[in-house]
Ligand SMILES: C[C@](O)(CO)[C@H](O)COP(=O)(O)OP(=O)(O)OC[C@H]1O[C@@H](n2ccc(N)nc2=O)[C@H](O)[C@@H]1O
């Protein structure tokens with residue numbers, strides 16, 4: 001990271017609810033979900049290369065260099081913009097993988113915004129979000145950086161103002177494959193659509209949760225444990241589960257009572273992602 005010209009966060013997200021309202025002809029599921037960001041995430045460092053190479057210097061075990069969403073995002077932006085520049089990229093990975101908190105998608109979005117800035121491409125959010133959608137269903141919300149009610153496969157986003165409680169997020173030590181859960185025969189795919197207004201009045205559940213709870217005892221156990229203190233829910237297709245608290249102290253107190261074998265973190269829910277707050281601060285510094 002020492003050589004980085006620019007370091008930017010890649011925050012986690014929570015799906016505060018996730019309803020499956022249908023299935024498209026291509027097999028993808030039509031969702032209704034509420035996204036909020038957490039002030040907790042990975043960190044990426046970027047430096048421009050004049051030779052056009054894209055090089056990620058941090059290896060993620062089990063993810064080959066060219067399959068990393070960071071490298072895919074950088075290459076696709078480079079190709080579509082015709083930019084002759086390349087980049088050295090470093091990653092400080094803090095988010096559990098396959099946790100339903102969007103680590104890979106957030107890394108991809110941070111890469112798109114970071115390189116758009118460093119390469120001085122001047123692409124707007126719409127164009128970056130469209131490019132991001134081809135990398136993953138969750139990338140557009142991270143590109144836009146606003147808490148949102150999402151429909152379609154997650155690309156139709158309506159910004160929302162939510163309360164910003166503190167969350168305790170527990171990460172059961174198990175990898176849940178998104179594709180496996182979406183292809184489960186027992187998954188409910190016909191929850192009646194709701195309006196954002198009725199949703200904000202309270203409620204909402206996660207249709208993936210019963211499927212994951214049944215197949216992964218680790219997730220079931222984590223939900224049971226957290227439910228002793230606070231109503232607990234699963235995010236995305238799992239494996240992470242969460243509960244909300246009015247302040248950090250209350251969340252920390254419960255975190256201290258969890259078994260040490262169960263990793264967890266405490267972070268505040270935010271309506272503007274920390275990536276966008278950082279980019280805004282950079283823009284203000286540049287104008288000062
Ligand atoms: C569950 C969520 O995390 C909610 O935020 C996302 O919708 C999943 O987003 P993601 O991890 O970026 O998922 P992708 O990499 O796009 O898709 C992984 C696989 O899950 C299935 N999939 C995904 C999203 C969706 N709306 N319907 C699906 O059926 C598809 O089989 C796909 O091949």
Ligand SMILES: Nc1ncnc2c1ncn2[C@@H]1O[C@H](COP(=O)(O)OP(=O)(O)OP(=O)(O)O)[C@@H](O)[C@H]1O
Nearest residue numbers: 068069097098099100101102103104105107138236
């Ligand atoms: N930079 C990256 N960070 C994490 N995973 C990556 C990355 N690049 C590629 N991947 C691949 O993507 C898979 C899922 O990653 P991720 O951690 O984003 O899942 P997730 O938290 O379940 O996401 P979502 O909430 O979008 O379903 C990983 O198992 C890994 O193979």
